[in-house]
Amino acid sequence: MNTSTPAPRIAIIGAGPGGLTCARILQRRGIAVTVHDADVSRTARDHGGTLDMHPTSGQAALTAAGLMDEFTELSRPEGQRMRLLGRDATVHFDSFPPKAADGRGNPEIDRGQLRDLLLDSLTPDTVHWGHKLTHADPLGEGVHRLHFTDDTTTDTDLLIGADGAWSRVRCLLSEATPAYTGVTFVEAGLEEADTRHPKLAALTGDGTMMALDNNLGLVAQRNSNQHIRIYIGMRIGQDWHERAGLDLTDTDAVREHLLRQFIGWSPDLLGLITDTDTGYINRPLTALTVPHTWNHTPGVTLLGDAAHLMSPFSGMGANLAMLDATDLARAISAQPTLDEAVLAYEKLLLPRSVEAAEGSAEGLDSAFAPDSAQQALAHMKEHH
Template sequence: MPPSRSPRIAVVGAGPAGLTFASVLHHQLSTTPAPFTPRVTLLERDSARASRDQGGSLDLGGPTGQQALKLAGLWGQFLKFARYEGEETKVLDKTGKVWWHKGGVAGAGGPLGEPGGRPEIDRGFLNGILIDSLPASAIQWGKAVTDLERSASGAHKLTFSDGTSAEFDLVIGGDGAWSKTRLLLTPIAPYYSGVTMIEVRLSGVDSRIPQVGAFVGQGSLVAFSENKGIFVQRNSGERVRVYFAVRCAETWQKDCGIDWNSLSAARVGIRALFADWDSALLGLLDLCDNGVAVRPLYMLPPDDFRWPHMKGLTLLGDAAHLMTPFAGEGVNMAMVDGMELAEALLDAFKAPNEDPLDSAVTAYEEKMFPRAEAVMNATLQNIEAVMNADAPQSVLRFLAAQLPPGTIPGF
């Protein structure tokens, strides 16, 4: 039997990976002769696009996230929200001493892949651009997958929390760190990285508390010392997110005795952890909005995250290669996954092929595995450099080794 030219494709999860896949495929099929007409459905458990916090700011690399947006026909839309000034970076120690300060470029927006150009964009804006590029019918909201099994027909059957079910020729798991789809492919699960982050947020940092806006700058301010870190990240709309990072046991959140439901108690607890740190850094706690989020960081093992190929099933993004944020590449890798899987499908259906879906998935996985492994290992190296007893010197040595000589004076 000849392969279907209209395969049923399900993407579990409407995050950056799945959205990029669908957007690139949709755009490419609309602008070139279509070798096939896939029926792509994104199945998202959230009830609506803005039903929960979308996360902080992301920096997109030229050959990765930016390239994916270009292939999706969204470069112009991206430039409306991109913050090139957000590339500004300050590296401090616990005393508040600035060891390195790299400025951003206000109003940039040059050609794709401009050297050094890794502009920031809020995750919510990025998701919005991708969602708006798709037909409204492409995403089914409030569709939580409860079961996934191979049916007698050879397709995969998805069952949802609302009691309905559907069959698909290809199921793509873009369902994040604790992916249900991944469980069908491998028993390898994420493990605790040894680092936990405590997040607080500030609003009105230019109009209400301008001293904070000036202190943070237009991008990121990071402070490291003695196996601890404070990461301060500017978002759009005068908003800032602050992450206090500590090395601790996986159960520390419940064992430490801090009442995380009380902002005042959380402030006292965090101050005790960072007792001898600079007052300007700790002063961010006194100005933060209500609410504290404690986030233990998990990752998949770089040397053991791969899975045996299974026809009709694959993974994207965190579901495929969960990593901590210490390399700043998680969303970039997710978007490359989506882009490369879409390209593989287009290529497979253009050529004579007995099983184009399976050929495309095989080609995608063979390319993705080594690419992801390299970045996952880089993330591990970054954790050791950042959460180090010798920080920030260990951080500066690590950065200096990757930048042109003389970029960081003294290193």
């Protein structure tokens, strides 16, 4: 970047892994940045399950951010374990993924731990909490005026949309909106799993367990502190609960309805449905159309789910967001102007986003299909 001109005003919308990684790397390179997030504080909500950090994306981003040692202390190498069961609870596959050439695997870390790691690495007051973007007005020459729900505004020379699936920044570049994939996850959870639910903990193993059959699936995922996060997956209409006349806050009624979907499954697996300590949360899976591209527009770009929302079944979302963030921050620091930086970044971003999104869509379709068990086993044998 040309240091003889005034420092550019850079605003990132969204304090997720991508937005925070971009901010951290920019600050390491002496470039000022502000992050705006809709949450009222860093502890305002639960930030989801566990993530496996891939060597060439998530781990590469953490290295660029100077946080690899801290990540290593927090991560769980054993979390890489992948287990596939049949609907009768028979174990068909149980293995670790292959390591990269340098010996690194895909260690797991809780989303909340990763977020805290990134937040703590930033200079004080980098993140402006309770700043939910309503819209951005182009003012010319790449400058945008940002409007927030608290009636404040600020102008920026580069607006980076890292604000996830329902991005308020995306509309400046694209008319695309997320569409339902046909698959819904109902989230449940086990607390103190090893002591209070030992059989289900043993069934899950050290990492992630999946049982898939005929458009249905149960996914159990180890988190820290003996928590197991469960996803009850179904290929079903998005309005499934309305058609069934279900109140999603009625835990007993939801439990009974879910059990009817999984008739014939092993009682050992059905415990993942019946024994939840956290109730049930309906999570329809959405994705952007593939390919999702846009024409370059001065002063604005996207990263992460705002750019390439895909199903979480791919396991690539956070990794790609952090790789996007790394490439964008590097381009900003290396190119003479912000516009040249965004052009260089988008040349990297768009092709790989399309490839990843196509793979994610194919993976979800094969996991929730009539022959999903056979497809999943073949995939695991090939890639693990």
